[in-house]
Amino acid sequence: RIEDGRRVFDLTAAPGVHEFRPGIATDTIGINTTFLGPLLAARAGDRLRMNVTNGIGEPMTLHWHGLHLPAAADGGPHQEIAPGAVWSPEFDLMQKAGTFWFHGHQHEKTGAHVWAGMAGVLRVTDDEEAALPLPRTYGEDDFTLVLQDRRFDANGQMPYAMNMHDRMAGMQGDVMLVNGQTSPVLAVDAPLIRLRILNGANGTFYGLHFADNRTFHQIASDGGLLTAPVPMQGTILSPGERGEYLVDVSDGAAAMLRAETFGAEVAMMGTTGTPDVMEIRPRSARPAPTLPARLADVPPPPDATGEDRRFDLAMTGMGMMGDFTINGRRFDHSRIDFTVPLGATETWTWTNTTPMLHPMHIHDVQFRILSRNGQPPAPQETGLKDTVLIRPQETVALRLSFADYADPIHPYMYHCHILEHEDAGMMGQFTVV
Numbered sequence: 493r494i495e496d497g498r499r500v501f502d503l504t505a506a507p508g509v510h511e512f513r514p515g516i517a518t519d520t521i522g523i524n525t526t527f528l529g530p531l532l533a534a535r536a537g538d539r540l541r542m543n544v545t546n547g548i549g550e551p552m553t554l555h556w557h558g559l560h561l562p563a564a565a566d567g568g569p570h571q572e573i574a575p576g577a578v579w580s581p582e583f584d585l586m587q588k589a590g591t592f593w594f595h596g597h598q599h600e601k602t603g604a605h606v607w608a609g610m611a612g613v614l615r616v617t618d619d620e621e622a623a624l625p626l627p628r629t630y631g632e633d634d635f636t637l638v639l640q641d642r643r644f645d646a647n648g649q650m651p652y653a654m655n656m657h658d659r660m661a662g663m664q665g666d667v668m669l670v671n672g673q674t675s676p677v678l679a680v681d682a683p684l685i686r687l688r689i690l691n692g693a694n695g696t697f698y699g700l701h702f703a704d705n706r707t708f709h710q711i712a713s714d715g716g717l718l719t720a721p722v723p724m725q726g727t728i729l730s731p732g733e734r735g736e737y738l739v740d741v742s743d744g745a746a747a748m749l750r751a752e753t754f755g756a757e758v759a760m761m762g763t764t765g766t767p768d769v770m771e772i773r774p775r776s777a778r779p780a781p782t783l784p785a786r787l788a789d790v791p792p793p794p795d796a797t798g799e800d801r802r803f804d805l806a807m808t809g810m811g812m813m814g815d816f817t818i819n820g821r822r823f824d825h826s827r828i829d830f831t832v833p834l835g836a837t838e839t840w841t842w843t844n845t846t847p848m849l850h851p852m853h854i855h856d857v858q859f860r861i862l863s864r865n866g867q868p869p870a871p872q873e874t875g876l877k878d879t880v881l882i883r884p885q886e887t888v889a890l891r892l893s894f895a896d897y898a899d900p901i902h903p904y905m906y907h908c909h910i911l912e913h914e915d916a917g918m919m920g921q922f923t924v925v
């Protein structure tokens with residue numbers, strides 16, 4: 493709905509009952525529906541107004557993951573919405589075309605709220621993307637997939653009940669969901685299709701590939717298009733990350749998308765399975781258009797003008813109670829960890845001394861990856877990112893620019909996007925002033 497030149501979205505989070513499997517009713521939280529939320533669509537440059545109603549009966553927040561916006565509009569743990577209240581942030585959509593998302597971010601409840609279904613996708617378009625010969629007809633050749641996994645009990649419920657292992661590795665399930673559905677089949681007429689995939693899991697990494705190992709192309713990372721399509725036969729999507737992929741189904745043969753699943757402790761425990769995710773079933777064979785050789789102009793990372801900051805990811809007490817720290821500290825809601833001067837371009841270097849994987853996410857910015865263990869990033873990691881996988885013993889350097897929005901009071905978050913790590917305190921906060 494457009495109102496006074498603003499694009500207005502009315503979002504109500506409320507308890508729901510969802511049928512993940514026929515005839516089995518599961519209690520959930522949905523946003524305007526019974527599980528997850530509507531696909532929001534907007535154009536870069538739009539002024540957005542979000543009317544978020546809390547109908548879940550306990551405090552919640554709703555965070556716009558990946559968006560550059562004022563801290564007070566961010567929807568992190570400091571923008572709590574009381575039960576029954578409406579929160580109405582308004583901000584300019586200052587993004588490139590891409591696939592963004594939103595999810596609950598209540599202090600120490602992010603894992604529980606997202607597990608229950610409090611998340612959705614925001615699809616952003618712009619002129620640059622619209623000028624490219626890419627599939628973009630929603631529901632015909634352009635599909636948005638939220639990948640998650642859940643664990644159901646004997647009553648068909650999915651209680652957020654963590655055991656020791658879940659606390660350490662993050663919540664994982666044995667049932668794969670795509671947009672809240674099990675074993676979907678996607679029948680298509682188009683020979684070339686675009687999949688916008690969000691890893692919306694609490695703690696599961698997905699090693700995406702096709703059963704026949706066909707080559708597909710990644711065209712966008714978290715914050716927008718890459719410079720050119722990147723051919724691949726498989727890729728890892730960490731919790732919180734998005735990727736857009738082109739899949740050629742011109743031969744008319746069914747293509748089974750699969751995910752090798754694993755948790756943060758993969759180095760010790762190995763992978764947990766290789767479930768089918770979704771079958772793509774072309775109705776006919778027909779020639780596919782050729783892929784554009786170039787996509788977007790992604791300039792090289794900007795030069796640093798400000799601080800070099802170091803972030804040491806560590807674990808104490810075997811991580812048994814989720815004792816994960818950043819620079820030796822757990823999250824403290826009332827402590828601002830540091831302040832960034834408005835306009836600065838900084839280098840943030842992350843070192844992981846734990847034996848686990850941590851996908852680190854930073855609010856407010858789309859950053860660039862400078863290096864992994866001193867090596868340049870892989871082609872699919874050269875674009876705009878807001879979440880980056882940091883493996884055990886890795887050192888990853890990022891370049892980030894903090895522009896436009898200063899606020900001495902309201903902080904932005906940085907945290908591990910394994911939601912159980914975040915809720916256990918693997919998070920910090922900074923202000924931009």
Ligand code: C2O
Nearest residue numbers: 555557732853905
């Ligand atoms: Cu996707 Cu701080 O979150």
Ligand code: CU
Nearest residue numbers: 556557558855
């Ligand atoms: Cu975020």
Ligand code: CU
Nearest residue numbers: 850908910913
């Ligand atoms: Cu982590």
